[in-house]
Amino acid sequence: EADIYQTPRYLVIGTGKKITLECSQTMGHDKMYWYQQDPGMELHLIHYSYGVNSTEKGDLSSESTVSRIRTEHFPLTLESARPSHTSQYLCASREGFTEAFFGQGTRLTVV
């Protein structure tokens, strides 16, 4: 089993609230990624990081922000949640050019 964890697993929140999705890995991987995936649809990269204090936006425009203050921790923040943010958010990490390991995901619903 991969040592990468996401919390919460499920979140229902009202419009306009600020939320932070947590992602932690204990494998010491430098590279970490956030993907967004709607049911039955493809994964879209929204943020990635190559190490501490390194963050970049991905291919899909997102209103979220990320930080990487510690190697093991890569939280994603939405300052003001909207119904269009309803989706599944998947965090992943990898070392070098090897495979990526995924967390179990956070299923977010904004009402």
Add this chain to the structure above:
Amino acid sequence: RKEVEQDPGPFNVPEGATVAFNCTYSNSASQSFFWYRQDCRKEPKLLMSVYSSGNEDGRFTAQLNRASQYISLLIRDSKLSDSATYLCVVNSKIGSGGGADGLTFGKGTHLIIQP
């Protein structure tokens, strides 16, 4: 042209049959290749890496053709539990600047094994 292309299916296959998926990629500089499996409402999980010489893991065989830029996955003696979405994944340049490397996922091929 999308970076990684797969036939979305669905592939409806009887139990015990052999099924094959193909995937094409556009970046000839891609260095590593994978097949992932994703069950409904779950996270993707690595099925197998794909090596240039081809590799096998039980009932699963993966092949890479760098000249034609395609990857294949063969499943023999399919089981009901093989029903899932299979994602072709390629290491390539990512991000708006295209200067960093990461994994690009295909849309996935949906496989349904029927009893």
